[in-house]
Every structure is written in structure tokens, then in C-alpha cells.
Amino acid sequence: MTKPFLALLAGATMLAGCNLAPDYDRPGGAVPVTLPQGGIYPAAASDAPDITQVGWWDFFLDARLRQVIETGLANNRDLRIAAGNVLQARAQLRVQRSDLLPTATVSGTGTYTNNVFGAPGAGAGAGAGPGAGTGGSSDLEFYSVNAGISAFELDLFGRIRNLSRAAQEQVFASEEARRSTRISLIAEIATAWLTMAADQEQLRIARETLDTFRQTRDLTSAQFRIGVGSELEVQQAETNFQSARNDIATLETLVAQDQNALNLLVGTTVPAEQLPAALAAGDVTLDALPANISSDILLRRPDVLQAEHQLIAENANIGAARAAFFPTISLTGAVGTIGTALSNLFSGGSFTYSASPGVSLPIFDAGRRQGNLDFSRASEQVAVATYERAIQTAFREVSDALAQRGRIGEQVEAQTARAAAATGAARLSDARFRAGVDSFLVTLDAQRTAYAAEQQLVTTRLTRASNLVELYRSLGGGLS
Numbered sequence: 001m002t003k004p005f006l007a008l009l010a011g012a013t014m015l016a017g018c019n020l021a022p023d024y025d026r027p028g029g030a031v032p033v034t035l036p037q038g039g040i041y042p043a044a045a046s047d048a049p050d051i052t053q054v055g056w057w058d059f060f061l062d063a064r065l066r067q068v069i070e071t072g073l074a075n076n077r078d079l080r081i082a083a084g085n086v087l088q089a090r091a092q093l094r095v096q097r098s099d100l101l102p103t104a105t106v107s108g109t110g111t112y113t114n115n116v117f118g119a120p121g122a123g124a125g126a127g128a129g130p131g132a133g134t135g136g137s138s139d140l141e142f143y144s145v146n147a148g149i150s151a152f153e154l155d156l157f158g159r160i161r162n163l164s165r166a167a168q169e170q171v172f173a174s175e176e177a178r179r180s181t182r183i184s185l186i187a188e189i190a191t192a193w194l195t196m197a198a199d200q201e202q203l204r205i206a207r208e209t210l211d212t213f214r215q216t217r218d219l220t221s222a223q224f225r226i227g228v229g230s231e232l233e234v235q236q237a238e239t240n241f242q243s244a245r246n247d248i249a250t251l252e253t254l255v256a257q258d259q260n261a262l263n264l265l266v267g268t269t270v271p272a273e274q275l276p277a278a279l280a281a282g283d284v285t286l287d288a289l290p291a292n293i294s295s296d297i298l299l300r301r302p303d304v305l306q307a308e309h310q311l312i313a314e315n316a317n318i319g320a321a322r323a324a325f326f327p328t329i330s331l332t333g334a335v336g337t338i339g340t341a342l343s344n345l346f347s348g349g350s351f352t353y354s355a356s357p358g359v360s361l362p363i364f365d366a367g368r369r370q371g372n373l374d375f376s377r378a379s380e381q382v383a384v385a386t387y388e389r390a391i392q393t394a395f396r397e398v399s400d401a402l403a404q405r406g407r408i409g410e411q412v413e414a415q416t417a418r419a420a421a422a423t424g425a426a427r428l429s430d431a432r433f434r435a436g437v438d439s440f441l442v443t444l445d446a447q448r449t450a451y452a453a454e455q456q457l458v459t460t461r462l463t464r465a466s467n468l469v470e471l472y473r474s475l476g477g478g479l480s
Helices: 003-015 063-075 077-100 159-225 231-266 295-300 302-323 368-434 440-474
Strands: 104-117 136-154 328-339 350-360
Touching: 063 159, 063 231, 077 159, 136 350, 159 231, 159 302, 159 440, 231 440, 295 302, 295 368, 302 368, 368 440
Parallel strands: none
Antiparallel strands: 104 136, 136 328, 328 350
């Protein structure tokens, strides 16, 4: 090789470490250092485990729910889409990284030429000598084999390396998106399962109340027939009875829709033995809060990490856009051999080589490169805002869950006591009505209150269970 070519390679080696991308500095200050504490917010137990390190199999205590979640993780289509996105990003990374190395090609050719000479009649009238007017032909064969690289760009200013870094960060972002989808799926399946359990419990209460209202209606009808009661009491009892019938029809529809929603999340039909029959009075999940809650825990959430990887990718794109303002140096080279026969191509053939370095620097591009740089910088600003918004959203979700967690236990206790008192009052009022002590209106109101209190208790218990699931999800649990 020539000396200028060797000097060019040496210079390229010295400049190979040049990188024009800005130094990455993680944005800060978008949220307070600590999550809300004191007041309505609960105090963390000192012996509570780090909820982000508790696997979903250990967090959910109901065996049926765990089986449903396991099935959903294997069949949910959104999770499959997220996994496919990861594979696509990895393939794009391999494509981008291929530009870092030269593409070598090998080619072979064979040329066959027939050469005709001394055609008949050539030189007529010129006194041709012996042999004039005769002709002939010969076959010529040439074979060649070449190997080389074509237009390989020397990445002196980090353009290709920054594009590869951006592609790598997109892979990381897609992997975090898949993890985020997985956590959300677990929480959605659990919430759908608990909602169906609560609706089943509401349906049971409605059916039991319907029997009570039927007995009351029959009693008032009998009293009206013998002249003891009034038609108003009969119509009031009928109103309660038909209202309970309507509730049953509505709840039966809700239960069917709950199952449809659960089947969609799981990706297949959930077996009947894994469906809830009622909302259990005990804990369905672990009831524990992490100790020493800091907002730094939000930085480990997959959606926040996804936004950060996308920010780093945009930072790398700025480096690639800056490198476009500098010369592009490329190399084209080949070595080969040529011969007149295949048998002596590599033994007696002629060795050839060529090297062709090239330098390109656009002088006028109508602002294309500057526009690309401005676009990359604007994209980074968007990525910074997106990252900060992801942290702020995570902070709000955790804060809301903690705020509800601080008083939900008290609400459950109050609703439990209210339902017990209302049920007792309805039972006593019914006895007093049958004994002729109280009017039917008092009994009717007591039955309605007891029915509403039991329904509200189920709703509050569902809120408590869903709050624990949401707290688990918003803190980034569920990866194990």
C-alpha cells in the first residue's frame, strides 16, 4: 500500500475516539426528595419489606388469583406485542452496528472471447501473397477473483457510534416498556378479578335482600286482604321488591361483563374453578408498606427508566447530527488475482490490488444539516420534558395511593360497624312491626338502610384491596 494511504489509516485511528454528543446529565428537581409523609399519609412500618423486591407470586395470597395471573402472563396479547417490540429494536440495533465494520465481498468472473482474424477477401486487389483469402479464429479465456470493501466510512467524529448508541438505548427503552406492560398487566388482572369478586358479593346480598323484601311484601299483602294493613304499605313493599329484582339483573350483567374483561386480560377463557365466588373477608394481598420511602424509588419504575433511555438516545442523536458537519472519509479497497485458466488462477495468476480513499464535505445543502441538528436538539428537549412528566406522574400515583391507604382501614372499620348496626336495626324493626309496635314505614326504612350499608361495605372492601394492588404497581413491584 502507498504511504499516503497508511498515513490516512493512522490518522483515522487517532481520531476514532472523537465523540461530539453532549455529556449526559440526568434531569433532577421535577419532584420533591421524599414522598408525602405525616397527616393523612400512613407511617411505614420499620420491619416492612421493600415492596419493589416482593415478587407477585408472594404478594398475592389467593391461589386462584395467582393461577389467573400466571395464565395471563403466558397468553396476554399486549405482553406479546411488547416482547415483539423488543425483538424489533434488537434487530434494528444489529443493522445499525453493522456500519461500524466494513462489509467485505468476494466476487468472481469469467470472460470468454472469440477473436476472428484474416477474413476471406481481405486485402483483395493488393497482390496478397500466399495464404491470402484464408481466415481463422481463436478463443480467449480470462478468470478473476476479487475480495474487498466498498465505501467503508471511517467513523472519525462518532456519527455511526452515536447512531448505534441511540439504537442501543431504544433497545433498553423497549425492554423497560415490556417490563412496565408486565407490571400493569398483573395489576389489571388482579383488579379485574377483585372487581368480579365484589360484584359476586353484591349479587349475593341482592338475592338475600330480595327474599327479605318478598317476605315483607307477602306479609303486607296478607294484612291488606284481612283489612289490617293499607294498600300504601303493599305498594311500598312492592317498590322495594322490584328494586331488588332490578339490582339482581344489573349485577348479573356486571358479573358476566367482569368475566369477559378478565378473559381479555388473561388472553384465554378463565376456568370456572379459578373465578371468585365472593370478595373474601381476609387479605387477598400482603398488607405492608416499605420503610423510609424516598422519591428515588420512582427512578426504578420501568416507565421512568423507559423515558430516560429515550432521553439518552436523543442525546446521542445530537452527536450524530453534529458529526455531519465534518468531512466524511471512506475507503474502498480490493485484492484479487487474474489468469487465463482456472487451473492456474491462484498459482500462476497475476496478483492485483487497489485502494481508493475518499473525502466528502457538502459545501451547500440548503440548511439540511443545520435543520437535522435543530431537530435533534428539539427532540432532546421533548425527551427531557417527557422524562420529567413520567417522574411527576409516578409521584402523583404513589402519593394518591398512599393518601387513600392512610384512611382506608378506618373506612372499612366504620362501614363494617355501620352495616352491623343497620342489620340489627332492620331485624329489630321487623320484629316490632310484626308485634304491632312500629309502623311499616319504620321497618321499610330500616330494611333499605341495611341493604345500602351492606352494599357500601363491599364497595369499601374492594377499594381497600384495589388500593393495595395500585400501591404495589405504582411503586414498581411485580417484576419477580
